[in-house]
Amino acid sequence: MKKLILIPLMIALVTSLNSCSSDNSSSENYPYKVRMTDDPGPYSEVNVDIRSVQVTGAGGQTVTLNTNAGIYNLLDFANGADTLIASSTLHDADVSQIRLILGSNNTIVLDGVTYPLSTPSAEQSGLKLQVHQTLMADIDNSILIDFDANRSIVQTGNGTFKLKPVLRTVVAAISGNIEGSITPAGTLAMVSAVSATGVVYTSNADILTGGFRITGLPPGTYTLTITPVLPFLPVVQTDVVVQAGASTNIGVVVF
Numbered sequence: 001m002k003k004l005i006l007i008p009l010m011i012a013l014v015t016s017l018n019s020c021s022s023d024n025s026s027s028e029n030y031p032y033k034v035r036m037t038d039d040p041g042p043y044s045e046v047n048v049d050i051r052s053v054q055v056t057g058a059g060g061q062t063v064t065l066n067t068n069a070g071i072y073n074l075l076d077f078a079n080g081a082d083t084l085i086a087s088s089t090l091h092d093a094d095v096s097q098i099r100l101i102l103g104s105n106n107t108i109v110l111d112g113v114t115y116p117l118s119t120p121s122a123e124q125s126g127l128k129l130q131v132h133q134t135l136m137a138d139i140d141n142s143i144l145i146d147f148d149a150n151r152s153i154v155q156t157g158n159g160t161f162k163l164k165p166v167l168r169t170v171v172a173a174i175s176g177n178i179e180g181s182i183t184p185a186g187t188l189a190m191v192s193a194v195s196a197t198g199v200v201y202t203s204n205a206d207i208l209t210g211g212f213r214i215t216g217l218p219p220g221t222y223t224l225t226i227t228p229v230l231p232f233l234p235v236v237q238t239d240v241v242v243q244a245g246a247s248t249n250i251g252v253v254v255f
């Protein structure tokens with residue numbers, strides 16, 4: 001009888017331990033933050049009305065993050081500055097897509113005049129970014145969404161503009177930056193970095209300080225071109241090396 005009693009008890013104990021082990025592995029937490037930055041463009045303001053941020057896991061489940069909804073001037077977050085727009089704790093280690101849902105109060109300011117930006121698709125289905133990011137448990141995971149204001153705004157007529165966002169996601173640990181400055185300050189200049197495979201990344205020098213920063217570059221060697229307005233001529237630097245998790249400072253470029 002003792003043996004008959006002991007065996008069921010052992011089975012129950014093993015089942016209980018397996019159940020506990022399974023519960024622990026499925027209840028891991030993945031703190032997640034979505035930040036936003038901008039590659040500046042030739043505007044005084046680019047105002048984007050962010051209503052919510054959603055992420056989709058590898059299994060297709062969509063979660064709406066705790067979103068700091070509001071109207072953001074993208075040019076406040078240029079040349080390395082960024083802001084937190086959403087955060088939450090996920091229970092899926094894999095993020096396959098991020099979606100930004102925009103409201104209707106999107107505008108640009110050009111030469112002191114405010115123009116509306118039409119974004120019909122973003123208001124309904126959202127701006128979708130494919131991510132394929134694997135998170136780590138119980139640490140702050142984050143991703144940076146980089147707007148390219150140079151290429152995101154299309155003039156469709158006299159005084160009418162459309163927002164066709166050019167976005168990319170940046171994981172800081174696996175990418176690097178190029179930064180520097182130009183002189184004289186106050187000179188309008190576009191900065192472009194071209195990879196060895198021909199991929200182009202752009203930014204603009206800050207009109208007040210002359211500083212610039214191109215973020216989220218895959219490690220590799222780049223050709224950097226700084227193109228000011230006339231009468232200044234472009235300056236080209238070749239073999240600019242970018243390393244993961246680091247910033248390459250090229251110093252001051254004199255026109």
